[in-house]
Amino acid sequence: MSRARFWIVGGEYASTDFTDLVAGSARVFGPYGERRAAEDVWRRVSEDFRSQCLVRFTIAAEGTA
Template identity: 40%
Template sequence: MTRKTHYVVGGEYADTGFTAIAPGKVLESHGPFGEKEAYDYWRMITGRTVDNALVRYTIQDETDAELAVWYVVGGEFADASFARMAEGRPLEIYGPFARKEAMERWRAITGRTVDNALARYTVEQQGEMDLRRLAGG
């Protein structure tokens, strides 16, 4: 039997496109919850943040086979050592995604940045992301 778990995922985004977390913020993931508990938590957290148009939370359902969460992480770096982000450029984090969707997003982003030798993006699993390494800090 497949067990289904639910997570409340979100936070403050850079803009109302809700594709990139705001600079200095992190994507929040709360759970796992049962279905009712996830809805109750979502209702509580969205009630507290209703006045901020840049904050969004969603309920994500996952079966045991889908528990791996992936992100596309990167941006424009200062030089070809890819050790630190370019001046005024934040570390970009897109997700969470299932692996297939993360790869599709990575292809779309790298296709748009192919002419920029200092842009680099990777697909990272949630538990293995080292944001300090990725941001060059």
């Protein structure tokens, strides 16, 4: 049985289309063994960049729960 791992991924995007990351701005946090832990980090990181409208992070899951 495989356990899910969760990652926080994102960075600064070139426009509000949120399709292209600015070179060198990508950030990855994790892995986290529980979604709750990933959500806590996502909230903290998102709050740190709240004033920068082109910075966005998301939670990505790997494996199965």
